[in-house]
Amino acid sequence: MGNSKSGAVSKEILEDLKLNTKFSETEIAQWYENFKRQCPTGRISKEEFQNIYSKFFPDSDADTYAQHVFRSFDTNDDGTLDFKEYIIALHMTSTGKTTRKLEWAFSLFDVDKNGYITKAEVKEICTAIFKLIPKDELSALPSDENSAEKRADKLWKFFEKGDNDRVAEGEFIKGVMENEVALRLIQYQPLK
Numbered sequence: 048m049g050n051s052k053s054g055a056v057s058k059e060i061l062e063d064l065k066l067n068t069k070f071s072e073t074e075i076a077q078w079y080e081n082f083k084r085q086c087p088t089g090r091i092s093k094e095e096f097q098n099i100y101s102k103f104f105p106d107s108d109a110d111t112y113a114q115h116v117f118r119s120f121d122t123n124d125d126g127t128l129d130f131k132e133y134i135i136a137l138h139m140t141s142t143g144k145t146t147r148k149l150e151w152a153f154s155l156f157d158v159d160k161n162g163y164i165t166k167a168e169v170k171e172i173c174t175a176i177f178k179l180i181p182k183d184e185l186s187a188l189p190s191d192e193n194s195a196e197k198r199a200d201k202l203w204k205f206f207e208k209g210d211n212d213r214v215a216e217g218e219f220i221k222g223v224m225e226n227e228v229a230l231r232l233i234q235y236q237p238l239k
């Protein structure tokens with residue numbers, strides 16, 4: 048970021064974001080102002096990210112899930128989120144098309160970033176999702192998804208794979224697109 052001190056988005060990043068997202072130049076500039084105000088260093092650390100995240104989940108433990116989300120957003124693996132990663136993340140998770148969102152969901156579940164999802168990785172993310180669910184909601188869950196393990200088993204079945212197989216991105220997206228239940232199980236939607 049050559050002109051990061053000037054307070055404006057660098058041309059290079061602006062062009063890149065215009066290409067990769069549906070945000071307009073004005074929108075990107077506004078996001079950048081917000082970002083700089085909240086984060087004067089221009090980078091969000093994992094701890095800061097977890098703090099922001101936990102504010103949205105006051106009744107549960109969002110730390111593990113936040114760590115996974117952070118990992119999926121930190122595309123260059125440097126342990127911080129810069130403005131570009133932040134905007135792309137925002138685009139994928141909020142305004143993107145369903146396939147975009149599912150590409151992101153795939154990267155969330157691909158814990159070791161090797162391009163495939165294993166059943167163990169599904170279990171790991173389901174465990175993190177479970178910690179997000181407040182206690183009073185846990186007791187209301189159907190009996191075949193009222194533990195992280197059961198939720199992982201149920202979700203894994205939609206991919207029609209053996210326990211030791213792995214799921215590629217296209218298979219993951221197809222499986223979730225074709226099944227409403229799978230789409231619900233890969234995420235946690237707060238009731239309130």
Ligand SMILES: [Ca+2]
Pocket residue numbers: 121122123124125126127128129132
């Ligand atoms: Ca990064």
Ligand SMILES: [Ca+2]
Pocket residue numbers: 156157158159160161162163164165168
């Ligand atoms: Ca993997």
